[in-house]
Amino acid sequence: MYIIFLGAPGAGKGTQASDVAQELNLIHIASGDLFRQALEQGTELGIKAESYMERGVLVPDQITIGMVLERISAPDCEGGAILDGFPRNLEQAEALDKALAQQSKAIDKVVYIEVSEEELLKRLSGRWICRQCQTPYHITNSPPKVWGKCDKCGGELYQRPDDTVENIRKRLEVYSVETAPLIDYYARVDKLLEIDGEGGVDEVGGRIIAALHGERL
Numbered sequence: 001m002y003i004i005f006l007g008a009p010g011a012g013k014g015t016q017a018s019d020v021a022q023e024l025n026l027i028h029i030a031s032g033d034l035f036r037q038a039l040e041q042g043t044e045l046g047i048k049a050e051s052y053m054e055r056g057v058l059v060p061d062q063i064t065i066g067m068v069l070e071r072i073s074a075p076d077c078e079g080g081a082i083l084d085g086f087p088r089n090l091e092q093a094e095a096l097d098k099a100l101a102q103q104s105k106a107i108d109k110v111v112y113i114e115v116s117e118e119e120l121l122k123r124l125s126g127r128w129i130c131r132q133c134q135t136p137y138h139i140t141n142s143p144p145k146v147w148g149k150c151d152k153c154g155g156e157l158y159q160r161p162d163d164t165v166e167n168i169r170k171r172l173e174v175y176s177v178e179t180a181p182l183i184d185y186y187a188r189v190d191k192l193l194e195i196d197g198e199g200g201v202d203e204v205g206g207r208i209i210a211a212l213h214g215e216r217l
């Protein structure tokens with residue numbers, strides 16, 4: 001079972017994908033997290049990605065596609081995965097379809113989380129994430145139990161350098177030009193599940209699970 005989580009920056013893809021992956025026993029693959037981990041480790045991939053991420057633009061396809069396809073083909077993804085933040089444009093979507101088809105697999109459903117721009121800005125400007133396990137928190141909506149420490153692994157919380165107002169605006173612009181066309185791409189093949197992303201984390205999560213169960217996944 002392969003599910004894509006699609007939505008604008010700050011829509012709650014990471015928050016929801018992590019919970020749904022646990023509930024459905026799937027591996028959660030977040031392209032942004034893979035880049036940030038590579039950057040923390042100082043790898044060549046991380047260094048290459050950094051200059052794009054700090055400008056709020058997409059990392060080139062020749063770097064991104066190989067990285068994600070390699071992760072999906074690892075043995076732990078045999079039973080399926082949730083892809084969060086990938087694909088991000090038509091080229092990536094086509095490369096993913098092709099790679100899965102070569103293994104007689106396909107994307108089952110695409111969860112599209114819709115949130116107003118005003119709410120996106122509030123969510124991103126108050127976000128803190130764990131340096132170790134990447135779990136996102138929010139200063140008011142979902143604070144950690146102990147300030148500065150991750151509830152799950154005790155890791156240090158920090159604010160992403162690309163969560164500045166200027167960078168968020170750039171990411172939203174990139175999203176509307178490059179990623180939003182994927183909504184039609186997946187609607188045309190009847191894979192799109194449109195989810196209202198406004199409301200509390202549990203409320204939105206309940207809508208996603210109900211929609212996926214409605215699809216008998």
Ligand code: AP5
Nearest residue numbers: 009010011012013014015031032059085123127137138200
């Ligand atoms: P990436 O890390 O993928 O960032 P993004 O798409 O901008 O998405 P975010 O992580 O910002 O948001 P999210 O939807 O996961 O929201 P979250 O759950 O954290 O990408 C970063 C960069 O990497 C890109 O700009 C690009 O350079 C590069 N990149 C990554 N993938 C790429 C690709 N495929 N191709 C090329 N380049 C790529 O939630 C946000 C906040 O809201 C949190 O604080 C959370 O606690 C809070 N929150 C969540 N849900 C709710 C709720 N229901 N109510 C209230 N608060 C909530």
